[in-house]
Amino acid sequence: MTSAATSETMTEAPAAAGDQRGTVVLNDVIKRYGDALAVDRMSLTVQAGEFISLLGPSGCGKTTTLRMIAGFEQPDAGEITISGRSVQGTPPYRRDVNTVFQAYALFPHMSVAENVAYGLQQRRTPKAAIREQVSEALDLVQMRRFADRKPTQLSGGQQQRVALARALVNRPAVLLLDEPLGALDRQLREEMQLELKLLQSRLGITFVFVTHDQGEALSMSDRIAIMRAGRIEQLADADTIYARPASAYVAAFVGQQNFFRGTVVEHGSAVDSPHALVRGMRSEPGGLPEGAAGQAAVRPEFVQIAPDAAGGASDAANTARGTLIGVAHLGETMQYLVRLGEDQSLIARRPTPDAPELSVGDAVVCSWNAESVLLFPADDDPSSGGYVAPPTD
């Protein structure tokens, strides 16, 4: 605990030897598998004590990145430093990091306690100290009373906790987590998310968390690195990623989006699509060139929906008329699927208490605020994650 506490209090102090403990820096790291580029000139700086998530679809290079930090893979180019020291050529067993593996990788021939003791035994910790620290670590994850069981006698969630204790007992500078919650059912996963976050802030250990689940990343991380094809598309906190995604890819990957494709008009502040004129805020920096192809994105939760009393007369900006073709009850929200035309549909989501009474086949009008509109160039293809409207031309 002492080392973790010191590193926490000393993060602000400049460059003494120990105070970088827990930082991870990737500098122009490249990893190839044959011809395939798994990680493409990736740079990333993780602060000591930070909870950072690498989020992306499978094959985006996030697990490869984690394995390079752990030492199971060597980068083809670039440099990785952990706690301020380069780990070039350092084997995994000499790195001050520990990993929680995707399938836990508990040793089946050892008891829970022996699994947790394994790392300490490698450091030739005295037996009495091992006993004490193993008990402590198992208390931390509330698995003390299962200490003398074999891992095969435990449920998935319990194995997950043991894997966590086995890594944390070594007090690593950095804990790497490779989709550790992937094998758990939804309810258990959400509880573990909360626990993990609490544990991390209590221990002050740097967590690098790999996941393809945006909910996991959003709920736990200090910062999220959205990865795509071996590169970081955006690195920011959850609020920024949600509200100001750097690209259409990020916008589509985190949450859902309705995309409208068309021509950029009004000095780059609006997209004229066949079914709606979508107008954003003028303050958007680096606006799109007038007349170019662009796309506008609106999240379903920002779309208002109402019965279309007036008929198809008025054509104000940020409104769209169509036919309701589906209603789904999602618990806290109601989701409406609206068909605007031959090849464009729109999703609207309203909180259940004030959701309008609509039935399939109704003529509806949808509208949204300019503040909720995001504008992107058309060549930025949000090809994965979220809802992607079919192209309009």
Added chain:
Amino acid sequence: MRRSPGFALAVPAWAWLVIFFVAPVAMVVWFSFGYKPGIFGTHANDVLSFDRYVEALSPTFFATFQNTLWVGVAGTLLCLVIGLPVAYWMAVKAPPSRRGLLLALVMVPFWTNFLVRTIGWQVILAPEGWLSSLLQGIGLTNGPLDLLYTRGAVLLGVVYNYLPLMILPLFVAFDRVNGPLREASKDLGAGRWRTFARVTLPLARPGVIAGVLLVFIPLMGDYITATVLGGAKGNMVGQLVASQFQTAQNWALGSAMAMLLIIVIVLTVAAGALVVWIVSLPFRARHRLVLGDPPAPPSPPVPGPSDTSATPAGPRETQEVAA
């Protein structure tokens, strides 16, 4: 009677075992207590005694038993020492795309007739053979090769003939351990050797046991390898048993020898297991960690927030023990 479908599945196997294994062994046991009734009879059981066992343990035969045991133990250990690194390399280090080819190479000798490939070694090892001339030619040896008809030649033949039986189960065992478990060990600070000693080898233990038994048991009964390459020094019990049945027509003595061989095999395996158990005792004791029951909590135990949602905290423990 829910067990009947399962039992039905096992009937062919049971029938096979009873007809072709239990019954013949029972006959051998029965014969071994009898005697040879004159020149033309093979066995008779009207008087039962242990006399054939006493006869089989006479000094002449005892030396053969000793020799058989020596070849069996030394050959098995050699196969283990040679096969273990090869199997480990094939399963862990070799590129996965090559594994099929490597396995095929290990098995190629198996496709040749057992006797033929053993005689092949006789040709190679002969004092006037090409290996002998080659070694003399490059000056490694002074005289002709003096290996054939020695124990060295027998061991060489044994390793050649039985190595695949050791490598294959070891390969399968190592292959299963490969991957995340070994990475987890390294991640926790264990180097190559410690990872091997504490994770890879313990988890590959069934494969090691299978390999040792697959080599040792047939080897104890084999006499072709020893006779062809060991000559007079290659007397094995298997050969004695065969000659008692075929040449001497003394089924009673042959049966007693066969029984003694079985007993020796069982005792050796048991002794080997005991030795390994004793030798590894301090190693295992050093890493054993039993925490026992947790100290009584000051307040009623805080239920684990996740797992208690599925089952109540109390009966869970007993449930899982039962399972």
